[in-house]
Amino acid sequence: MVVVITGGSRGIGAALAQRYRDRGARVIVTSRAGGVDPDDLALDVTQPDAFNALKTHLGDTRVDLLVCNAGVYSDKGQSLNAGYDPAMWAEGFATNVTGVFLTIQALLPNIRAASGKIAIISSQMGSTTRAPGGSYIYRASKAAALNLGRNLATDLAPDGIAVGVYHPGWVRTDMGGPSAEITVDQSADGLIDRFDALGLEATGCFETWDGRAHPY
Numbered sequence: 001m002v003v004v005i006t007g008g009s010r011g012i013g014a015a016l017a018q019r020y021r022d023r024g025a026r027v028i029v030t031s032r033a034g035g036v037d038p039d040d041l042a043l044d045v046t047q048p049d050a051f052n053a054l055k056t057h058l059g060d061t062r063v064d065l066l067v068c069n070a071g072v073y074s075d076k077g078q079s080l081n082a083g084y085d086p087a088m089w090a091e092g093f094a095t096n097v098t099g100v101f102l103t104i105q106a107l108l109p110n111i112r113a114a115s116g117k118i119a120i121i122s123s124q125m126g127s128t129t130r131a132p133g134g135s136y137i138y139r140a141s142k143a144a145a146l147n148l149g150r151n152l153a154t155d156l157a158p159d160g161i162a163v164g165v166y167h168p169g170w171v172r173t174d175m176g177g178p179s180a181e182i183t184v185d186q187s188a189d190g191l192i193d194r195f196d197a198l199g200l201e202a203t204g205c206f207e208t209w210d211g212r213a214h215p216y
């Protein structure tokens with residue numbers, strides 16, 4: 001089994017990578033800095049040309065699972081009256097939306113070869129039925145990632161590729177903070193169960209880490 005995980009150097013991504021390695025899978029992880037392992041690659045998903053190195057590294061390798069986990073939440077605590085700089089909007093969407101699309105587009109030949117799966121890590125904060133206010137950039141970008149995943153599910157179903165979108169929980173990471181509800185291990189274990197269960201019959205799903213269907 002070959003698994004590719006973006007944003008795999010820490011937090012949920014690193015926990016997922018370790019679990020798949022423990023299963024005996026080959027795991028290719030990406031992060032902005034990269035690492036010393038040959039399968040730990042430097043990739044800034046906001047830079048289209050950066051995907052060339054990933055495509056070269058994979059070559060014709062069949063990819064069974066792509067986890068689009070890389071993301072940013074830079075507008076936490078911003079003021080509606082004076083915050084949300086346009087550059088912050090650009091970074092948020094370039095990472096959380098365009099970066100997801102470019103990753104999938106770059107690896108489509110590898111995923112098609114395996115009739116693999118795609119998992120997009122979104123958030124309940126992208127649900128249009130939950131609107132408590134604030135965090136406009138993160139909420140809007142994660143809503144867009146959800147929409148992207150559902151439309152990709154339609155287009156890729158004829159290729160045998162299932163696409164799932166997931167809320168990983170409110171997790172005690174650098175992004176989630178120390179007061180979050182669940183641990184990284186709980187989130188990773190639950191997400192892997194979701195990825196295992198993903199198939200064409202469930203493609204386009206939006207689910208929580210613990211298996212509940214989430215309102216769109």
